[in-house]
Amino acid sequence: MKLYLKLAVAILAAAALAGTAQAAECGTDRNIDIAEMGWPSAAALARIHATILEQGYGCTVELVPGDTVPTLAAMVSKGAPALAPELWPNASKQAWEKGLVEGAVVDLGPAIAEGLVQGWYIPTYVAEANPELRSVEDLPRFAELFADPDDPGKGRFVSCPPGWACEIMDANFFKAYGLDRTFNLFSPGSAGALDATIAQAFLRKEPIVFYYWGPTAMMGRFDMTRLEMAPFDEEKFACIGDPACPNPEKTDFVVPDAVKAAASWLPQEAPAVAEYLGKVSLTNAEIGRMLVWGEENKADAEAVADNFLRTEAAIWTKWVPAEVAEAIKASLN
Amino acid sequence: MMFPEFFDTTPLRRAIDSGLDWVIANWGAGFEAAAWPLQWTLNTIERGLLATPWWVVIGVLVGLAFAATRKIGLPLVVLVALLFLGFLDLWEDSIKTMALMLTATLGAIGISVPLGVVMSGSPAFRRVVTPVLDLMQTLPSFVYLIPAVMIFGPGKVPAVLATIVYAAPPLMRLTDLGIRLVDPDVLEAGWSFGMTRTQRLIKIQVPLALPTIFAGINQTTMMSLSMVVIASMIGAGGLGYQVLQGIGRLEVSRGLLAGLGIVALAIVFDRITQAFGRRLQKRIGVAEARH
Numbered sequence: 001m002k003l004y005l006k007l008a009v010a011i012l013a014a015a016a017l018a019g020t021a022q023a024a025e026c027g028t029d030r031n032i033d034i035a036e037m038g039w040p041s042a043a044a045l046a047r048i049h050a051t052i053l054e055q056g057y058g059c060t061v062e063l064v065p066g067d068t069v070p071t072l073a074a075m076v077s078k079g080a081p082a083l084a085p086e087l088w089p090n091a092s093k094q095a096w097e098k099g100l101v102e103g104a105v106v107d108l109g110p111a112i113a114e115g116l117v118q119g120w121y122i123p124t125y126v127a128e129a130n131p132e133l134r135s136v137e138d139l140p141r142f143a144e145l146f147a148d149p150d151d152p153g154k155g156r157f158v159s160c161p162p163g164w165a166c167e168i169m170d171a172n173f174f175k176a177y178g179l180d181r182t183f184n185l186f187s188p189g190s191a192g193a194l195d196a197t198i199a200q201a202f203l204r205k206e207p208i209v210f211y212y213w214g215p216t217a218m219m220g221r222f223d224m225t226r227l228e229m230a231p232f233d234e235e236k237f238a239c240i241g242d243p244a245c246p247n248p249e250k251t252d253f254v255v256p257d258a259v260k261a262a263a264s265w266l267p268q269e270a271p272a273v274a275e276y277l278g279k280v281s282l283t284n285a286e287i288g289r290m291l292v293w294g295e296e297n298k299a300d301a302e303a304v305a306d307n308f309l310r311t312e313a314a315i316w317t318k319w320v321p322a323e324v325a326e327a328i329k330a331s332l333n
Numbered sequence: 334m335m336f337p338e339f340f341d342t343t344p345l346r347r348a349i350d351s352g353l354d355w356v357i358a359n360w361g362a363g364f365e366a367a368a369w370p371l372q373w374t375l376n377t378i379e380r381g382l383l384a385t386p387w388w389v390v391i392g393v394l395v396g397l398a399f400a401a402t403r404k405i406g407l408p409l410v411v412l413v414a415l416l417f418l419g420f421l422d423l424w425e426d427s428i429k430t431m432a433l434m435l436t437a438t439l440g441a442i443g444i445s446v447p448l449g450v451v452m453s454g455s456p457a458f459r460r461v462v463t464p465v466l467d468l469m470q471t472l473p474s475f476v477y478l479i480p481a482v483m484i485f486g487p488g489k490v491p492a493v494l495a496t497i498v499y500a501a502p503p504l505m506r507l508t509d510l511g512i513r514l515v516d517p518d519v520l521e522a523g524w525s526f527g528m529t530r531t532q533r534l535i536k537i538q539v540p541l542a543l544p545t546i547f548a549g550i551n552q553t554t555m556m557s558l559s560m561v562v563i564a565s566m567i568g569a570g571g572l573g574y575q576v577l578q579g580i581g582r583l584e585v586s587r588g589l590l591a592g593l594g595i596v597a598l599a600i601v602f603d604r605i606t607q608a609f610g611r612r613l614q615k616r617i618g619v620a621e622a623r624h
Contacts, residue, residue, distance in 0.1 A: 069582065069583060070583065073583050149372070149486065149488070150376065150488060150489070158487070161577070161581065162574060162578035162580075162581045162582070163577065163578060163580060163581010163583075167581075186487070186568065187568060187574070188482075188568045189487075189565050189566040189568040189569070189574065190566040190567065190577075192475065192482075192566075192567075193478075193482050193487055193566060193568055196479045196480075196482035196483045196487070197482060197486070197487040197568075199357075199483055200357055200361065200482065200484070200486060200487075203354055203357045203358045203361070203483075204357060204358055204361045204362070297343055298346040298350070
């Protein structure tokens, strides 16, 4: 069985070599597995990288489904997947830093250049109807507005799905801002349910207070206003991210960062690929454009990536040498 | 070789999505009001169970196990399973899961038994319903879970509805089957005594079909328990949520213990309903032998 597999791989590789004029050396004959995360921007980035590495550099690429915490854990412990094109390390800070120190993973720079946000949001129509509701400190007085259907005496704050770092942060912010008595923390259970919950409230023009982050398709689609928080303090925020934080104090969320994370063998064995990845960077506006196109055309990640490569050549050709760009362009037609 | 594209599906998908958006914006409140009895039942069961002291809950379930078997074995198993939940600090989550399961099972009984009875009497109705039941059992639940969240709001109501969709079909099929399997001779006897259709149904068919219906209830309970984790993915809470947290935070211990908790609950309810089913079967068997 194994022999057959090897043979098949060899034949395929030979066919690939014979078929396309190799523009650049991949550098490794190992399978480069790219984590395709569940949310649209990361999924599209994974598809874009897959096409560029396959068609431009002649690498063997495989897309594997992923999610922040498990993907990061697998990269640190097993060196697979080889690449996570949009990883939010804050979600699993300890594992990420441990991986960097131990040399299991490398940080190939920011995936999104600027414009990242996270925080507690209310719909803008709620903010306009309630001008006194501007910050998290004001929330207790508005508990009735956000009444919890399961417990109408209290308000409901829609937090994060289980396992996300913001689930812990929200719980600690609750204590820091003394919201326990007036609000219930509600976990929607999954990313899909979180989005569905928010969409329901917006479509029905109902009040809702929730955690969200951007750039995301949801943020592009619905007009939301961020609730102000106390000034950011690094030490206090470190405690907010700790499930065992003894005494959470008022602070703001950190401005999140999203990085390109690779298993350390990738830059060692395939320096050309690492160089390419180092150059990849998109702005908030560029990501937004991609997501809006996908939303409007009901396109999946593959179609979004394909459209990006076809229409935004001005952006991605800066990331690769000219002959690689030519090979990719040729493959698109 | 790819299947050729005959037409662009984008407008169709756009129409479905904006149709759903329209339904949510305009009928959402109505749907939520319609689901209110369900929410009320669930909240009442959950509050009631949470307010009951733990030893009463254990006592009742062990008592039921004894009533069903009149032996010491099963009550002991039930006691150990429930103590396991208590000692592992899973009691409150187990109660929430139990409430969800009981509400879903009650809902499934309320829908399935009457419809099953109709099915047994009308082959035409059966021909229409069977493919619908097949669809309910095979359609991946997330396909309707997320729209359900958008229509009914997050939390327990869509979770119970999804559980009912998944767990009701076997009960409906088994009710139908049980009634059709009733010995025609017995029915004829009823006929000759001048029983009306309704009398025959209530006094002969349903009682004789009870063991089969009970097997259906057993199936429904088990299937609702197997939906617990998926229901938690839309905010139902309970043991399933612990499993999700375990997965999300890579805490294998948390996921494993909560998973074993679900198994413990499954054992308790499976064995008790099965024992009752067997008891009914025996009684009816004896009754038939006497005639």
